[in-house]
């Protein structure tokens with residue numbers, strides 16, 4: 001059985017839990033990371049020398065990096081491989097999915113460090129006022145780009161069907177709605193997307209469950 005190492009309130013672990021819910025993949029989960037056994041523990045580092053959660057073990061295969069894990073699980077257990085699959089095989093459809101995954105993991109994770117870790121959790125060193133302000137401006141611009149995207153395409157990031165692209169983006173959107181700061185705009189198309197994702201039971205269980 002798939003073993004997931006990482007606390008269930010982690011942004012990146014929740015992606016893995018969500019995809020398992022979508023695909024009906026049975027798993028066991030162990031609490032590692034902030035508030036539990038630290039990822040600097042030699043037992044953890046022996047599995048994942050990068051020292052971050054999530055880390056998974058599947059049939060003796062050890063994997064790290066949430067997006068890579070999500071793609072692996074969908075490739076292995078995703079069933080449908082057609083154009084409308086959760087992770088399509090067709091090159092262009094696949095790249096459309098992956099570009100959203102990469103965008104969320106790179107662009108928005110930098111902004112959210114300032115806006116969320118600094119601005120909401122007051123965590124050093126991210127709570128430097130310049131960094132908080134820059135993060136807020138940047139995440140507002142990025143979610144604004146998503147807003148603009150959803151005026152043309154929807155209801156999911158790649159169009160009509162739910163794909164892996166929605167998983168990291170769905171985490172970002174959940175966190176966006178938890179942020180509180182002056183001048184934060186309303187983005188109605190993103191709000192509709194948030195409601196659309198909320199129709200999905202694994203999203204309600206692992207993502208929109210009251211945690212930012």
Ligand SMILES: N[C@@H](CCC(=O)N[C@@H](CS)C(=O)NCC(=O)O)C(=O)O
Nearest residue numbers: 010011012033034052053054065066
């Ligand atoms: N790029 C990595 C980032 C992983 C990451 O930053 N994980 C955080 C939790 S979301 C972590 O390990 N934090 C340390 C801790 O919880 O002790 C991924 O996508 O998996």
